[in-house]
Amino acid sequence: MAPGGSRPSLHFIFEDRTYQAPVRRALRRLPPMTGAPIRIRTAQGLRDRHGEAHAGAFPRERRIVFDRSLKEFRRIFVHELFHFVWLRKGNAARRSYEDLVKAECLAGLPGELGWSAEWRKRALTPRDVETRSRRWREYCCESFCDSAAWLYSGVERHAEFTLAAPRRKHRRAWFAKAVEGGALSI
Numbered sequence: 001m002a003p004g005g006s007r008p009s010l011h012f013i014f015e016d017r018t019y020q021a022p023v024r025r026a027l028r029r030l031p032p033m034t035g036a037p038i039r040i041r042t043a044q045g046l047r048d049r050h051g052e053a054h055a056g057a058f059p060r061e062r063r064i065v066f067d068r069s070l071k072e073f074r075r076i077f078v079h080e081l082f083h084f085v086w087l088r089k090g091n092a093a094r095r096s097y098e099d100l101v102k103a104e105c106l107a108g109l110p111g112e113l114g115w116s117a118e119w120r121k122r123a124l125t126p127r128d129v130e131t132r133s134r135r136w137r138e139y140c141c142e143s144f145c146d147s148a149a150w151l152y153s154g155v156e157r158h159a160e161f162t163l164a165a166p167r168r169k170h171r172r173a174w175f176a177k178a179v180e181g182g183a184l185s186i
């Protein structure tokens with residue numbers, strides 16, 4: 001929407017301009033969001049505690065860092081931005097998402113909508129699900145972010161979209177209800 005329009009907007013501070021245009025394009029597909037500005041930065045050889053990383057979100061510091069070798073900006077950007085959404089969503093919404101994926105896990109349904117969620121889902125034990133262990137909660141968060149990237153990045157086909165169609169429908173319906181109801185405050 002043009003400046004002056006009523007659509008709430010999120011502002012970004014680009015510490016380098018590599019991703020300025022791609023961010024603008026990506027935002028057009030996303031549900032409206034508001035919040036304090038987020039810094040976008042690039043780095044070389046990014047790692048997290050699991051090893052090499054494409055990107056990292058730091059919602060409390062209002063920062064997203066992308067690795068310079070990143071090939072797939074659209075999906076990764078939406079994924080990282082939804083880490084902010086997850087953090088700001090209330091417990092009720094987070095628990096409701098947990099219930100959605102718990103049903104899949106208990107039914108032994110494989111597949112996910114991104115590798116980040118997929119490898120965590122594969123590593124879960126029934127006890128993780130039952131006790132809502134740290135691994136379980138990390139999986140739920142990554143699954144939420146990967147589902148958002150699948151829904152809102154504009155990437156329709158990808159080798160990492162392995163979740164069966166009926167379950168994708170459930171995810172889509174959940175997001176329509178819990179995420180698309182109004183401007184997201186992140």
Ligand SMILES: [Zn+2]
Nearest residue numbers: 079116142145
């Ligand atoms: Zn993530």
